[in-house]
Amino acid sequence: MKSGHGFHRKGLIIIKPDIQNNMEYVASLNDGQIDNVPVRYEYEDPRKATPQQRALFFALLGDIYKWSxxxxxxxxxxxxxxxxxxxxxxxxxxxxxxxNTVSDATKLITDVIDFIFEYQVPVNEAYPLLPRDENVFQYECIKHQSCVICGKHADIHHLEMKNGNAVGMGMNRKHVDHSQRYLVALCRKHHTEIHQLGTKYFCRKYHFTNIGIKVSSKTLKRIGIIGNYQD
Structure with a gap:
């Protein structure tokens, strides 16, 4: 929650946001759904903005300079x-x-990342510093079809299911509800590599603790992913 105010009612704390929520963002955090969304109230991180945040911010600005x-x-x-x-x-x-705090710096950097995705700025120097484990970043990569590893144009990859089969192995993609699968944006090179290594070793190589998210059917339709959506 970015901002809001609250009051007590019958033992409950009711939080009302000051601004309208971005429902695509909400869906990216809730397996593509916007109903029955769990909410966690967080206090601002009061720690001083870190050198790592400064390094990421200026690396991103450096890439913007090379582009513009x-x-x-x-x-x-x-x-x-x-x-x-x-x-x-x-x-x-x-x-x-x-x-300024860690939370302040996070808001600043998130705005720069949004700008980079919106204008398709090539990111080279800053890419290793980006928060690729975070759901929001992976969502932006899917939305803009940018590889989560290198930033190049990407296809949408379905992570392996528990039985070891991925969509495409004996299944027709047009008959699949992709909003119910865990997805990640990968370029052709890294798409091939994840199939060769398997998800576990691929994550180990690129230092992921979390890879793959669910995305709403609305977003998937907009970027041209054809499927049998249930909504």
């Missing part, structure tokens, strides 16, 4: 200004002397 020619300092100020607009005027800095 926009000087890093100008891009930094652009995203700092956007952060202020999104947080009712709160300022941010990632200097060593910053008083």
């Amino acid at each position: 020619g926009q000087p890093v300092e100008d891009a930094k100020q652009y995203f700092y200004t956007r952060f202020q607009a999104h947080t009712a005027g709160k300022e941010i800095s990632l200097k060593d002397t910053t008083t």
Whole structure:
């Protein structure tokens, strides 16, 4: 929950968000569903923004510079200004002397990542630093068909099922409800590699503890994944 206010009623804490939720985002966290979504109330992480966050932020700006020619300092100020607009005027800095928190830096970096996906910015220097284990990042990769490993154009891969069979092995993809399967975006090279290594060893090689998410049928239809959807 990004922001909101709450009050007590008959022993319960009722939280009302200040802004409308992005339902695609909600679905990406709830196996593609928007009904009966479990909610966890989180306090802001008060720790000081980390050097790792600073490194990721400036690596992303470096990739934006290579793509657009926009000087890093100008891009930094652009995203700092956007952060202020999104947080009712709160300022941010990632200097060593910053008083901003881990949560502040996360909001800033998430905005940069959204920009990169929206404008299909080639990401090279920053890619190893990206939070590829996180569901939201994997969702963005599927939505924009970018490989979760290297960022190149990707196909949507179905993770192996418990019986060891993946969609495509004796199954017609057009007759499958893909919203009920765990998916990951992989380019041709890494798609082949995950089949050769198997999911377990593929995850070990690329340091994943979590790979594959469920995505709503609405999103899958929009990116052209044909299937037998039940909704």
